């Protein structure tokens with residue numbers, strides 16, 4: 039069979055790809071992401087993807103194990119993935135760390151999803167972090183389904199919330215359901231398309247269809263109110279358009295209460311029916327379609343020391359096309375090395391299991407000893423690389439002060455490992471002076487200090503250095519760059535990949551350098567390959 043024939047929608051591979059939904063939840067802390075995640079997983083149940091996963095000799099990890107690790111670290115810094123099945127779909131929910139300091143991590147995670155769920159607290163509307171995460175989604179026009187949560191509490195007027203989405207995010211908002219009452223009087227929802235009524239205490243079964251049916255279920259006053267709101271809504275709001283949603287211009291909106299497990303099924307149905315299956319991706323050689331038979335994937339996250347007993351590292355890999363089979367050989371295109379994928383893993387709510395096979399859209403963890411890095415592309419042999427898992431210039435630069443000077447070598451290794459994991463950036467000055475670490479937010483320093491102690495037995499502190507700013511430098515002409523680096527030897531450093539970085543003490547000095555060296559490009563974002 040030719041590749042073209044294999045790529046028709048009838049192939050088993052294409053069928054598998056089509057039923058995948060890989061998404062993340064974006065929200066402001068406290069809006070209900072954790073609660074909603076738990077409810078989503080509940081619908082998925084304790085799943086077994088028939089024939090795909092087997093627990094072979096892998097110690098079953100309980101939820102409390104994970105919690106202990108997170109507790110030790112003092113904060114949840116785990117970007118994990120949870121796989122579950124609902125209807126005929128396989129959902130991969132990529133968790134994003136909640137704290138702002140880990141926005142870089144979050145950004146990378148959002149490069150690995152095909153859609154996102156935006157959770158909004160009905161009383162608070164769009165909050166700062168939601169807006170920030172939304173902007174990240176917008177960079178790739180990721181389709182977004184909106185879940186207005188906490189309708190069982192005093193909330194804003196639904197029109198006001200919809201209006202806020204439209205004005206602050208410049209995103210059309212189309213309700214798929216409409217709330218019947220709110221706060222203590224929140225009784226359920228009316229589905230605009232079908233007229234189906236669901237009541238908060240009514241389980242999953244529809245309580246009736248059409249406004250007439252609602253008559254017998256709520257007070258006359260409430261019926262009049264809902265009737266009026268619906269008339270207004272249908273007159274004033276844009277009808278749902280699939281194409282517009284898929285292009286990232288329109289968000290379907292659902293109302294519910296994660297805590298009371300209401301509206302969660304609507305959300306899953308919306309994801310199954312409307313959200314896109316895995317999309318193709320551009321590489322440096324050619325566009326790659328999700329349904330094509332050849333396996334391609336990229337690493338968007340590396341997590342070290344997940345299991346304190348084994349110093350293992352897990353590279354989280356998003357499959358972009360084809361099928362991964364356990365035991366297959368993969369080409370790491372950055373190094374041209376071949377890697378045997380002997381123990382790829384799926385992650386569930388409380389468990390991880392060997393993945394016998396996985397398809398485009400799936401996220402698998404690949405245990406390794408530091409070989410795999412963020413941004414790496416894996417293929418079944420074809421030499422191509424995906425772009426667009428970026429690094430950002432750190433906002434904070436510090437020197438690491440080591441209490442016990444005898445442990446310098448160990449510190450070097452620990453920093454290298456943490457840099458490969460993406461939790462910190464390490465810059466090594468070319469003049470041989472001690473390395474600097476760079477982070478996006480101050481909390482990352484605390485986490486780093488805690489982990490250096492817990493995982494490596496190193497007592498450290500952090501000191502200000504004369505540098506506060508780092509920019510990657512490059513030039514079209516290699517000679518221009520070489521000349522610049524020669525002249526600025528005292529203030530250049532190399533990053534993890536050996537790429538040159540200029541360090542300065544102020545923004546003023548940076549712009550001076552920029553003015554003087556017009557042929558050199560200074561950037562605060564680096565695309566990792």
Ligand code: GDP
Pocket residue numbers: 065066067068069070071072073074136187188189190191294295296297298
């Ligand atoms: P996260 O910070 O976004 O993960 O939010 P959580 O899921 O931890 O929820 C924050 C708080 O809001 C917790 O006390 C939840 O019990 C509560 N909460 C979440 N969803 C709802 C809801 O639908 N209704 C009400 N009343 N409380 C909720």
